[in-house]
Amino acid sequence: MSAGLRTTGGVAHAPSRGIRTVILGVVGLVFAVPIVAMLEFTLRRGLDGGHDISRWVTLLQSGFAGQYRPVLVALGNSVALAIGTVVIVLLLLVPTMILVHLRFPRLRRTMEITCILPISIPAVVLVVGLAPVYAVVAGVFGSGVWTLAFAYGITVLPYAYRAIQSSLDAVDARTLSEAARTLGAGWGAVLLRVLLPVLRRGILAGAFISVAVVLGEFTIASLLNRVNLQTALVVVSKNDPYTAVILSLLALGFAFLLLLSIGRLGAARTRSPRRRSPSKGLS
């Protein structure tokens, strides 16, 4: 207690251990309470009270066959959509932002407003606009679920933009790219060998949040009559609220593992050459 009070006086310092524990505890509680409540709900034994794991056992023994099969398919759809959305962010948003930052700094405000705009448009309104567009999209690309990634590419714009822009602001991208160019790099090499590695954190964060948004998306998919994880869970919950909650818990765990592995992948890919270089240097 006294340790906590002492350091809160120093504004510039990181919070002390005690304060940190309290903050993490409160935030953790906010997240944990609903999840624990969900878990408790799935373990309830009818109206007579008491708990058992019979519903979990039934679901897992069935191996997602039969009536829960659509949930598995929907999960596959959502993962595909998440990948598609991240690809759109990486291939369209990242190069555009770098281009605007380095070559057309006057367009930055316009770019920012355009990218932040989707957050102020309710999904329902977005769908009204998207419906006729998707009539055309379906004509060109077919009506596969993956085409939803185009819409999701727009809905994740504000989040991905902020994440990438903050890492772009943190480095002197202009000088770094000019330095690379004077050393003989063309634009491709500047992008791949300098800017992408330097902006790795921001791009990863943008990808994270895009995946999280897509896995949790319901409105657009539902209104455009596509099946994704959330719409499938709603269908299940209408028949069997207990199983729907179990599936939600599993989906949460899956999303957690997915984000964790993306983080590991992104970190490992760029860290391995660093780790190797000192040993090479010694030999």
Place this chain on the structure above:
Amino acid sequence: MIQSPRQSGPGAVVEFRGVVKEFAGHRALAGFDLTLQAGEFVALLGPSGSGKTTALRVLAGLESADVGTITINGADVSGLPTGKRDMGMVFQAYSLFPHLSAGENVEFGLRMRKVNAAERRSRARSALALVGLDAHYDRYAHQLSGGQQQRVALARALVTEPRVLLLDEPLSALDAKVRVQLREEIRRIQTELGITTLFVTHDQDEALAVADRVAVMRAGNIEQVDTPEGLYARPGSPFVADFVGLSNRVPGVVRNGFAQVYGTALPLVDPSHADGEVQVYLRPEDIEFGTDGVSGVVTASSFLGSLRRTGVRLEDGTVLFTQHSVRVKPAPGERVHLRFTGAPVSVESSPRLGA
């Protein structure tokens, strides 16, 4: 005036001819002409906004010239992209790639030239050795001091053996002592390699200390190009006199090619100057204490290590600064006499005509 193409490598001849560059109506370069001889170290000196950095960036290809040509060894490079101009550049801002170690930073240019790994490593090591940092091969930028970062940047710029070395105020972010050390080191390495070098700075000490020739810039053009000694002794214009070195500005009268200052006739840098009232630029080292001459009262005296600078208030209120041996130590309030050594002075008509 046409240079025959020479072999590329250290010591290329660089020529700017009538280069004009405008930014949104502001003329950064207004018909800029400059020739750098092979292996020459030229400093572009000028106040901010005089166009010196623009000249360097146009040579690097980071900006394109609106009008005019730039040739290296006689070949026009105006159309070449930056990466193909074969130049090394050190920037004012720290520019090491933060995700690469010092050694990998230095290797970058070689990697772009598809040099194999073993050769890259050995060349990067010797480039780092050249700047005294071979032990820091595996360090990252955030583990290096500012001076070390600029040294690595210099090694990175030199490792590809470019035809021209461009230095864009590389020392301005460093503290005073490191700045002096590094500028001497840059000069040593430049002499060793014989590489043609263009060095942009707003610090006259820096320019005078290291360059073979100094080009003083003003409003997008070169005001004067000369050796540091020539520039200092014979400033061609009041702007140069004022900008290069410390000058006393005192009223005087030009008569028959001599400036009359406080009863003394001093020769002019430009003897053809028209007669009339002028402002005279007097170097502090051209003013001495004497037994006769103009008298005044010492206002302050500062010890500068190898010399001492003393301000003397004359009877008309003008304060003249004199630079002298540290053995003489005038006390504030002391009455002294000043005389002029008779070195040629630069003058400016006053009141200004057509200014």
